[in-house]
Amino acid sequence: xxxxNAPNIRPALDGFRWESVAHQPYKQDxxxxxxxxxxxxxxxxxELGCELRYFEMDAAGYSTLERHEHAHAVMIxxxxxxxxxxxxxxxxxxxxxxxIPPWTWHxxxxxxxxxxxxxxxxxMVRDRxxxxxxxxxxxxxxxxxxxxxxxxx
Amino acid sequence: xxxxNAPNIRPALDGFRWESVAHQPYKQDxxxxxxxxxxxxxxxxxELGCELRYFEMDAAGYSTLERHEHAHAVMIxxxxxxxxxxxxxxxxxxxxxxxIPPWTWHxxxxxxxxxxxxxxxxxMVRDRxxxxxxxxxxxxxxxxxxxxxxxxx
Numbered sequence: 633x634x635x636x637n638a639p640n641i642r643p644a645l646d647g648f649r650w651e652s653v654a655h656q657p658y659k660q661d662x663x664x665x666x667x668x669x670x671x672x673x674x675x676x677x678x679e680l681g682c683e684l685r686y687f688e689m690d691a692a693g694y695s696t697l698e699r700h701e702h703a704h705a706v707m708i709x710x711x712x713x714x715x716x717x718x719x720x721x722x723x724x725x726x727x728x729x730x731x732i733p734p735w736t737w738h739x740x741x742x743x744x745x746x747x748x749x750x751x752x753x754x755x756m757v758r759d760r761x762x763x764x765x766x767x768x769x770x771x772x773x774x775x776x777x778x779x780x781x782x783x784x785x
Numbered sequence: 786x787x788x789x790n791a792p793n794i795r796p797a798l799d800g801f802r803w804e805s806v807a808h809q810p811y812k813q814d815x816x817x818x819x820x821x822x823x824x825x826x827x828x829x830x831x832e833l834g835c836e837l838r839y840f841e842m843d844a845a846g847y848s849t850l851e852r853h854e855h856a857h858a859v860m861i862x863x864x865x866x867x868x869x870x871x872x873x874x875x876x877x878x879x880x881x882x883x884x885i886p887p888w889t890w891h892x893x894x895x896x897x898x899x900x901x902x903x904x905x906x907x908x909m910v911r912d913r914x915x916x917x918x919x920x921x922x923x924x925x926x927x928x929x930x931x932x933x934x935x936x937x938x
Contacts, residue, residue, distance in 0.1 A: 727797030
C-alpha cells in the first residue's frame with residue numbers, strides 16, 4: 633500500500649515489521665546475486681519525491697553488488713554487518729550513516745550471527761542498477777580488503 | 786556540513802549523535818512555541834532532493850504546533866511521546882511511523898520521563914510553516930483529546 637493511502641500513524645510490530653506495510657522477500661534462485669533479503673517500503677510519497685525503505689538480511693545474507701546513477705542515504709537500524717562503498721569496506725552498527733554516491737559500487741553483508749537491517753532513502757524515480765562485468769569485478773578484487781569482503785559468501 | 790561533502794560512512798556516537806553531523810539546539814526565549822528541541826541534519830543531498838533529519842526533545846519538551854504545504858515522513862527512534870496529526874492524538878514509541886500530510890496541524894511531545902527523538906524525511910525545498918491563529922487554535926481545542934494534548938505543557 634502506498635503510504636499516502638495508509639493511516640497517518642502506523643505502529644511498529646515485533647521483529648521490525650509495521651502495520652499496513654507489506655513485507656517483500658526477494659525471490660532467489662541459484663543465480664541470484666543476493667541472499668536472504670527482504671524489503672518493506674515505509675514511505676512512498678509523491679509529494680516527497682523520495683521513498684524510505686527498510687531492508688533486512690538474515691544472518692550471513694547480502695545485498696546485490698551494484699551501482700547506479702541515483703544516490704542512497706542509509707541508516708543502519710538492526711544488527712551488525714559490513715558494507716562496501718566504492719573501495720571502502722567498513723563494519724557498521726545501529727544508527728551508523730552510509731551515503732552511496734552516484735555510480736559507486738556498493739554491497740551490504742550481514743554478520744554471521746544475527747539479522748541485519750537498514751533504512752534507505754532514495755528517489756522515487758530512479759535508474760536501474762548495473763551489475764559489475766567480469767573486468768569490473770576483477771578491478772574491485774585487486775584490492776585485498778575488497779576481495780576478502782566479496783569472498784565471504 | 787552537507788552530507789555530500791562528509792565522509793560516506795559516518796559512525797553513530799553515544800547519545801544519538803553522529804560523526805561529522807552538527808548538533809543544533811533551537812534557541813528559545815519566553816515566547817518560543819517549542820521547548821528543549823534540537824536538530825541534526827543526517828543527509829542533505831541535492832541528488833535526492835530530500836533531507837533526513839533527527840529531532841530530539843528533552844523529557845517534557847515539544848515541537849512547534851504548525852502546518853505547511855510540504856509533507857513529513859517520520860520514524861520514532863528514541864523514547865516515548867505523543868503526536869498530534871490533524872485531530873488525532875496518539876502515543877508513539879520507537880520505530881512507529883507517522884506521516885504528516887500537507888496542510889495538517891502537527892506537534893510532537895516527549896513523555897515526562899526521557900528524551901524523545903525521531904527521524905524526519907522532508908523535501909529540501911519547502912514552504913515556511915504557519916502557526917495557528919487564535920481562531921484556529923480554538924477550533925483545535927474544541928476536541929477534548931486535542932485540548933488535553935495541548936495543555937500538557
